[in-house]
Amino acid sequence: MPATTPCYIVKRSRIKGKGVFAARAIRKGARVLEYTGERITPEEADARYDDERRAHAHVVLFIVDGKTVIDGGADGGDARFVNHSCEPNCEAVQQRGRIFIRALRAIRPGEELCYDYGLEREGKWQPEWDRLYACRCGAAACRGTMLARRRR
Numbered sequence: 001m002p003a004t005t006p007c008y009i010v011k012r013s014r015i016k017g018k019g020v021f022a023a024r025a026i027r028k029g030a031r032v033l034e035y036t037g038e039r040i041t042p043e044e045a046d047a048r049y050d051d052e053r054r055a056h057a058h059v060v061l062f063i064v065d066g067k068t069v070i071d072g073g074a075d076g077g078d079a080r081f082v083n084h085s086c087e088p089n090c091e092a093v094q095q096r097g098r099i100f101i102r103a104l105r106a107i108r109p110g111e112e113l114c115y116d117y118g119l120e121r122e123g124k125w126q127p128e129w130d131r132l133y134a135c136r137c138g139a140a141a142c143r144g145t146m147l148a149r150r151r152r
Contacts, residue, residue: 007032008078008113015083015136019112026107032090035062035099037076045069059084059117059146062092062099070099084146085114087139118148 007026013019026032037060040048045061048071060073060080072080079101082090090101090113101115119133133146 010078010081013081013083013112015085015112015114015138017083018081019114020078020082022107022109022111022113024109026103026113028103028106030103031100032103032113033079033082033101034077035070035072035079035092035101037062037070037072037080038074039064040069040071040074041067042069045071059119064094064097064099068097083112083114083137084117084135085137085139086116086135086142087137088115089113090115117146119146120148 006023007030008020009023010018010020020033042063049061060071060076062070062072064070070076079099082101089104089107089111091104092115093100093102101113103113107113114137121129121133129147130145135142135144135146
């Protein structure tokens with residue numbers, strides 16, 4: 001039985017660094033890839049990545065639940081290269097402790113796969129978050145940040 005053609009490729013992105021692009025048409029609702037990496041505790045995630053001391057937010061962590069975080073930067077798969085967009089064509093969904101990237105609509109070959117990171121920070125908005133979580137998606141409705149809530 002012949003292997004199926006992969007539905008995506010990883011290559012340079014205009015948004016940031018590497019991105020994931022459709023290698024062929026992807027139907028709405030299709031599960032495209034799984035977010036994988038080392039499974040760690042939230043405490044270990046905090047110890048590994050201190051966003052406050054970085055030039056950019058480190059967005060390779062995916063919270064599964066209160067006890068588990070997936071570190072895509074440690075033995076992670078290609079899903080760690082799916083960039084953020086304020087007008088996404090994909091979404092991240094959790095199923096039985098696993099995270100999958102699923103198509104929100106039909107995606108054409110060559111189109112970059114993106115989902116809204118919807119990052120959350122606790123407390124009052126800090127001015128440095130504008131720089132740290134700046135969005136570069138270029139969408140017409142870009143909110144200017146990868147954070148879920150808007151600046152007030």
